[in-house]
């Protein structure tokens with residue numbers, strides 16, 4: 001078992017019994033579900049919209065080379081510096097070099113999961129920089145020195161009371177339970193940072209090939225300030241974010257808002273097309289875009305699972321996932337959690353080390369049913385399992401299935417096995433749930449059904 | 465019609481009443497029922513665990529047994545999905561690919577067969593109880609079965625169906641998942657049971673005995689009064 005798997009099991013065991021956590025998440029997502037359903041109903045044809053989104057993403061991902069070239073050519077024409085990063089290391093080095101060139105000391109950063117993916121903050125802090133996250137949720141988890149809990153709601157696992165305590169401790173603010181006031185406390189701290197930051201780092205929600213622009217969608221206006229105030233802007237984005245046409249946003253922005261937060265459209269939707277142009281009075285003097293591969297092209301080469309690159313990081317599959325809801329985001333131990341995380345982490349970080357995430361699923365398919373871009377999520381989990389076994393079968397598990405196959409194919413043996421099971425039941429009762437119980441994994445929390453004297457097949461044979 | 469009834473392995477060993485009820489219902493409708501004795505398991509446990517070679521070893525003889533069947537009826541959404549949806553994938557680019565596809569097109573889950581294929585909605589059953597229905601995930605999302613069981617329950621005399629808020633949420637069984645990740649499986653089951661209890665139902669009914677085995681196991685361990693029963697058993701009560 002990989003150390004990541006052992007960690008996962010350990011945390012999952014604790015979290016799945018944590019009733020307080022279960023209740024917090026259920027309450028938070030209960031409100032989301034109502035809003036999401038209302039917004040979905042406002043689409044004339046939600047299923048049609050999903051289909052269209054999947055087709056557009058298919059086109060973009062299957063001609064990624066063409067669209068990226070278009071995107072980059074347009075960007076460069078307006079003076080944006082484009083960097084290509086094959087790995088997380090390269091991306092970090094590119095950004096650190098920009099920092100060194102600019103002699104920057106302080107950085108303000110809006111939400112970007114790609115930055116989490118490559119542990120950018122760690123690298124910047126190690127280089128002696130002061131980095132402040134300015135999305136409220138990210139700001140909160142940064143103060144707690146923890147990773148975001150969820151790709152859209154980074155601090156959804158915390159109650160208002162806990163956030164207030166955190167602010168009292170870390171920022172010296174007065175206790176309050178009022179969400180507005182909590183936001184104001186964070187805002188007062190953050191506003192100062194914007195004005196003094198040398199560099200602003202953002203992510204991107206979409207990249208438009210046709211016009212060479214990125215689209216950032218948000219609710220707090222923090223990304224706008226990040227892009228507008230510091231002299232240098234750096235955008236880190238995965239190469240799969242490209243959409244062919246500007247008009248595609250007419251579908252994708254409301255879709256992302258619907259599935260991400262249950263909003264018709266988020267409060268701020270901004271397009272960025274380049275640094276400050278001659279004659280313009282504001283905007284960053286320099287804009288760098290770092291295009292991150294980090295194993296995405298390997299996923300692109302996998303025809304079976306390529307559609308995982310369609311993901312618009314709306315988080316909807318996490319929200320409906322009963323595994324996520326019970327073990328929580330941090331248990332996954334990796335940047336992308338929930339169904340999409342379980343699908344892509346083995347591709348991004350190694351199948352054998354991360355296959356346990358694909359196994360930790362009942363394959364219920366709620367994720368696939370909800371995904372707005374129709375990624376075949378739960379079947380990809382099944383394929384990851386198959387690929388993991390192909391690469392490195394577990395000796396005893398395979399042996400067990402071979403034995404199972406041997407018995408299943410021999411009706412006489414099968415019926416003996418059933419009889420043995422029946423005979424064993426009274427014995428098993430004596431050791432129920434203990435270390436000696438062969439069915440312990442089941443019987444610790446559940447009773448086994450009593451095995452009846454007559455099986456169906458016995459009945460069938462006898463009546464003839 | 466001659467119906468080949470596929471009795472899942474755990475129904476055979478643990479829940480024979482569900483299988484017997486299916487035979488009684490189908491024969492009661494005037495059909496001839498066959499139960500190939502050589503079929504023991506559809507091969508889902510190795511398949512879901514990633515052991516596709518081993519799954520084919522179990523599944524290949526099943527294809528052989530079902531080769532000439534006019535209609536295959538499976539008393540479980542989960543095993544039904546295995547044969548109908550996953551066999552064609554499991555046997556893709558093997559010599560049995562064509563056969564797997566043919567059998568898939570002739571395979572039905574039990575409730576869907578009654579309503580969708582035979583057009584039966586009322587079996588004259590009586591079950592004077594308040595019940596709630598659990599949608600097994602494979603039946604619901606792989607096979608798209610939602611209405612058929614409810615239509616059938618709607619015609620059972622005395623039965624009152626109360627939907628639970630988490631009807632479509634996974635119960636946490638998930639085959640080998642229940643043993644590999646028992647703590648997560650249990651948490652999921654608790655959520656489901658709590659939702660069922662909210663309805664005040666006396667029974668959780670489902671077309672999947674495997675989900676019910678898991679739920680019943682939790683309920684009886686916790687001493688909860690609510691019981692579980694397979695849809696076919698409800699429909700066979702006169």
Ligand code: SF4
Pocket residue numbers: 259310311312313314315316317318340370371372373374375377
């Ligand atoms: S996989 Fe689908 S549902 Fe999940 S985050 Fe991505 S787009 Fe959203």
